[in-house]
Amino acid sequence: MSRPHDPSINRRQILTLTAMTLAVPTWAQTGYPSKPITMLVPFPAGGTTDILGRLVGRHLATRLGGTVVVENKPGAGGAVGSALVAKAAGDGHALLMGTIGTHAINQYLYKKLAYDPFKDFSPISLVAMVPNVLVVNASSPIKTVKDLIAAAKAEPGKLSYASAGNGTSIHLCGALFEQMAQVSMAHVPYRGSAPAITDLLGGQTTCMFDNLPSAMPHIRSGALRAVAVTTVRRSAALPDVPTIAEAGVAGYDASSWFGIWAPASTSASLVSRLNEEIRQILAQPDVRQTLKEQGAEAAPDSPSQFAAFIQAEAAKWAKVVKTANVQLD
Known part of the structure; x- marks a missing residue:
């Protein structure tokens, strides 16, 4: 059996909807x-x-x-x-x-x-x-974080890391690594990531803590080796690459x-x-x-x-x- 029409219901619904519209102003309003x-x-x-x-x-x-x-x-x-x-x-x-x-x-x-x-x-x-990613030239003997630490401790100040410039997050990722791993490496600043990667590809520097977007094409091409990512969790873009923390420097986290x-x-x-x-x-x-x-x-x-x-x-x-x-x- 159908329910009799009650015009007051429609009036209440209209009033309720109007009040809701006024209570939540749109950008245009x-x-x-x-x-x-x-x-x-x-x-x-x-x-x-x-x-x-x-x-x-x-x-x-x-x-x-x-x-x-x-x-x-x-x-x-x-x-x-x-x-x-x-x-x-x-x-x-x-x-x-x-x-x-x-x-x-x-x-x-x-x-x-x-x-x-x-x-x-x-x-x-x-x-x-x-995430930033620690990368080395594909021909480098350094394959792990422990390899890098061992090589840096064997010859303090001889190994070098490139960056996009003094004070950039890429530079400071390297500085944080030096401090936490207790190693000394030479910082080589460039004017941007592109020239820094160019010299890394050419073997002029040992490694780089680069932004993942700019390093990824060279990792995919095989020209650079991804050693570790700098974040506390692995990157979905590089699921098989360990974090620096799990690879030997406990507590390291930078992005x-x-x-x-x-x-x-x-x-x-x-x-x-x-x-x-x-x-x-x-x-x-x-x-x-x-x-x-x-x-x-x-x-x-x-x-x-x-x-x-x-x-x-x-x-x-x-x-x-x-x-x-x-x-x-």
Whole structure:
């Protein structure tokens, strides 16, 4: 038997739906974005930071129904571009795709930094973790971490490790290895990963603690041998390659990471909403697959979790920089 129609039910449903719509404002209702959003990448085009900035920016534009312009402003280890965002208006139209360098290392490297990584920014979310990988020339007799330690202890200061430049995360991964393995090797800085790898391939240096995305093509081609990854867990991209910790240096853990920040004056509600959008983006299968192809892993978290993570990383790398006595003008 059918139930008699009650017009009051429809009225209640309509009122309930209307109340729900008003309680949860959409981006259009808030008037954001009111102009193109700038996703500032403080490094040259083509690198991992740039790739991630463009990936997130493209999807963010779709979700917001607006325009996201990726702008590269390299210089001083990411400090030049980061300072621009630090001084921007906190209206959500200037975002920074920053790194471990811009927010956990630079303040200990440079005598004068044009921004405060803690006071001048509102952390939105960690985006991705990228393992570094200890690589050697394929013809090298070094096949394990223990081989490298033994060779370095046999001839202190003779073995060398290349890096993308003084104070880069690649350099400091090597410095941390020296400190924890209690060995001494010569650091050879280059202007970027590409020339450093070129000399490693040519046999001019012993090893390198490179970002996985830039080293992976040479590992796949067989030109470089992956000895170990620098993270606490093995990389899904190199499941058969051990971590440095399990291969002989207990407690070793280092990786490159990337995240998004807004200026410090950005409202908590806007930071929270942007965090939710980024979390949704990083949950998409196609985005996760793109990250995997880069040797990266999606790592979204809350603004408070991201802030705590940055503080912990900064404390860790401050000790490494001080012990290695690295300082830049």
